[in-house]
Amino acid sequence: MTTIFASQALTANGWATNVRIVIEAGRISSLTSDARAETGDVAAGIVIPGLANVHSHAFQRVMAGHTENRGPADKDNFWSWRQRMYDLAGKIDAEALQAIARQVYGEMLATGYTSVAEFHYLHNEPGQRTTSEAMFEAIATAAADAGIRLTYVPVLYERAGFAQNTPSAAQQRFVRSVEELIAHYENVGKRAGNRLMTGIGVHSLRAVFPESLRAIAAVAKRDRVPMHIHIAEQQREVDECVEVLGARPVEWLFEHCEPDERWCLVHATHLDDTEVAAIARSGAVVGLCPSTEANLGDGLFPLKTYLELGGQIAIGSDSHVSVNPFEELRWLEYGQRLITQSRNVAAIRRPQTGRSLFDMALTGGALACGRSSDRLAEGGNADLVVLDDDSPMLAGHTTKSFLDALVFSGFSLPIDRVMVAGQWCVTDGRQEGREAAGAAYAAAAERLQLETVST
Ligand SMILES: [Zn+2]
Numbered sequence: 001m002t003t004i005f006a007s008q009a010l011t012a013n014g015w016a017t018n019v020r021i022v023i024e025a026g027r028i029s030s031l032t033s034d035a036r037a038e039t040g041d042v043a044a045g046i047v048i049p050g051l052a053n054v055h056s057h058a059f060q061r062v063m064a065g066h067t068e069n070r071g072p073a074d075k076d077n078f079w080s081w082r083q084r085m086y087d088l089a090g091k092i093d094a095e096a097l098q099a100i101a102r103q104v105y106g107e108m109l110a111t112g113y114t115s116v117a118e119f120h121y122l123h124n125e126p127g128q129r130t131t132s133e134a135m136f137e138a139i140a141t142a143a144a145d146a147g148i149r150l151t152y153v154p155v156l157y158e159r160a161g162f163a164q165n166t167p168s169a170a171q172q173r174f175v176r177s178v179e180e181l182i183a184h185y186e187n188v189g190k191r192a193g194n195r196l197m198t199g200i201g202v203h204s205l206r207a208v209f210p211e212s213l214r215a216i217a218a219v220a221k222r223d224r225v226p227m228h229i230h231i232a233e234q235q236r237e238v239d240e241c242v243e244v245l246g247a248r249p250v251e252w253l254f255e256h257c258e259p260d261e262r263w264c265l266v267h268a269t270h271l272d273d274t275e276v277a278a279i280a281r282s283g284a285v286v287g288l289c290p291s292t293e294a295n296l297g298d299g300l301f302p303l304k305t306y307l308e309l310g311g312q313i314a315i316g317s318d319s320h321v322s323v324n325p326f327e328e329l330r331w332l333e334y335g336q337r338l339i340t341q342s343r344n345v346a347a348i349r350r351p352q353t354g355r356s357l358f359d360m361a362l363t364g365g366a367l368a369c370g371r372s373s374d375r376l377a378e379g380g381n382a383d384l385v386v387l388d389d390d391s392p393m394l395a396g397h398t399t400k401s402f403l404d405a406l407v408f409s410g411f412s413l414p415i416d417r418v419m420v421a422g423q424w425c426v427t428d429g430r431q432e433g434r435e436a437a438g439a440a441y442a443a444a445a446e447r448l449q450l451e452t453v454s455t
Contacts, residue, residue: 001029002382002422005041007389008399009033010048012377015399019047023382026194026421031378042417045389046402049376050114050418051325051358052365054287055228055266055316058101058118058139059092060085062441064321066450078234078296085319086170088448093125094134096444101142103441106434107323108148109418109425114383115149117316117369119228119266121157121203123184124173131180136188140196145433147425148195149383151369152188153228155201156181156216158208162244165209174203178212182219189223194421197370199264201228205249206237210256217257226262226370228287229253232275233267233298250275259284264314264368269299276302280311285364290331292318300335307348307360314364329357329407354404386417 002023009019009031016033020041023029037043067084070076092100101118108116122135136152143150157174159165167175176184181200189198200220202208208216213229220227232238232249241249250271253259261283268279268286279286288301296319306313315328322328333353336345350356366374376384387394387402391414397405406413418426425431 002419003038003041004044004047004386005035005037006044006047006386008046008402009376010399012373012375012380021047021376021382021384023419023422026382026423028376028378028380028382031376044386045416046387046394047376048112048385048387048403049362049374050112050383050385050420051361052314052369052374053108053113053116053316053325054264054285054314054365054368055289055318056104056116056118057319058104058142059089059097059122060318061104061107061320061323062096062100062445062448062450063088063319078298079236081296088450089122090126090170090173091448092122094138096448097122097135098138098142099437099440099444101139102145102437104320104323105143105146105148106431106437107320108317109146109420109431110415111324111326111413112385112415112418113148113317113323113325114385114418114420115151115365115369115374116143117151117153117199117226117228117264118143119153119155119201121155121174123154123176126173128173131176131184133184133187136184140191144195146431146437147420147423149369149381149420150195151197151199151226153199153201153226154181154185154188155203155228156208156212157203158212159206162206162240178215181216185219197225199226199228199370201226204230204233204237205241205245205252210245214257220262224262226264226368227259228264228266228368230266231268232270233293235270235299238270248272248275250279254278254282261285261312261367266316267293267298267301269293269301271302273305276306276311277309280306280309283312285312285314285368287314287316287368288328288332289316289318290328290335291322292320294331294335295319295321300339303332303336304340304345304348307346312364312367313360314368315361324413325361326406326413329354329361333357333407352401352404354401354407357407358403382419382422384419385415386419388414388416
């Protein structure tokens with residue numbers, strides 16, 4: 001049993017003071033405000049719930065900073081980046097994946113993510129055609145070692161494009177049949193426990209056949225697990241979808257499937273007004289990854305209209321050019337300010353923009369990871385972040401603006417401790433095993449010879 005005494009805590013009922021939190025078997029067994037500290041309590045300043053990172057490709061962490069040079073064709077865009085990513089992906093074996101994932105999951109914990117949905121399509125080891133569980137094991141071991149809560153989302157990949165019915169050579173190792181993917185998902189599901197859950201998904205409309213999408217969606221519906229898909233990230237993808245399927249991606253999806261609150265539509269950047277309304281009405285969560293979307297030149301999600309219609313959002317760090325939930329929220333808002341020449345765009349359901357963004361990401365993040373709520377409440381998971389209330393970053397702020405300060409000021413987050421499932425993963429700003437993880441990551445980066453991924 002662990003007990004925490006927080007001067008202030010953001011609970012399911014809002015901010016409370018002098019909060020005593022009792023944690024047993026990974027869950028909050030009692031949460032009492034206006035309480036007194038007792039002997040043995042961990043003295044905490046400000047306690048907030050941890051956020052979910054709903055979209056991760058862990059292996060891409062090792063590419064960060066390696067694709068920022070202009071290519072010889074002078075036409076750098078998402079598709080030229082993707083070729084570089086494939087060059088890297090082709091080299092990642094299970095050993096490298098485990099080292100890279102362990103590093104990035106540790107980085108997530110350090111910045112206040114307490115759970116991650118890993119959108120996984122590197123199913124086979126390099127050069128292998130037969131399926132094995134080694135790549136999944138690498139992800140699961142890395143998450144368990146770091147201590148982060150994992151929603152493992154194996155995704156289907158079948159073909160190179162809407163009109164290309166076979167995968168390219170580089171995509172070959174992403175491929176599993178529908179039956180193989182479902183069998184893999186079911187096998188992993190048998191191991192699900194306190195910190196490991198499963199979802200399922202398809203890579204994108206362009207990468208799977210329509211009947212396969214329906215088969216995977218039926219499994220998600222049957223098992224009531226999250227269903228993830230990349231959608232409408234690039235204009236070219238929208239144009240090709242219209243050309244081949246006769247409808248825009250989100251339009252087609254809603255005509256042929258029934259997305260609901262279990263669905264996570266990743267990016268959903270290029271939408272018309274009808275599509276914005278359809279997603280908002282469905283309750284599906286849009287998984288926004290602002291730092292990656294900016295890095296790849298994707299475009300801007302129509303946030304204001306979507307939020308006005310009651311749409312749900314969550315955030316992800318995707319390619320991990322940034323691993324910081326508060327930076328994702330900041331850039332989500334800043335993109336909107338820049339394009340609308342106005343301020344406080346996301347403050348639609350609450351007057352405070354930082355708090356509003358945090359609350360939306362908390363609610364949508366839980367749903368996209370397969371949980372009903374990540375708020376701090378009795379019976380809920382003990383996944384929380386302790387902020388240092390002596391930090392200059394929070395000086396002069398009160399509960400009214402703590403989250404605005406976290407989103408809109410400072411470079412170094414005042415995170416003192418992080419707990420997942422009742423276990424401290426970060427204590428006094430430090431993580432056990434972080435140095436060894438960093439050394440293994442450096443060795444993997446060295447072995448992958450990333451400089452060859454530069455043209
Ligand atoms: Zn992605």
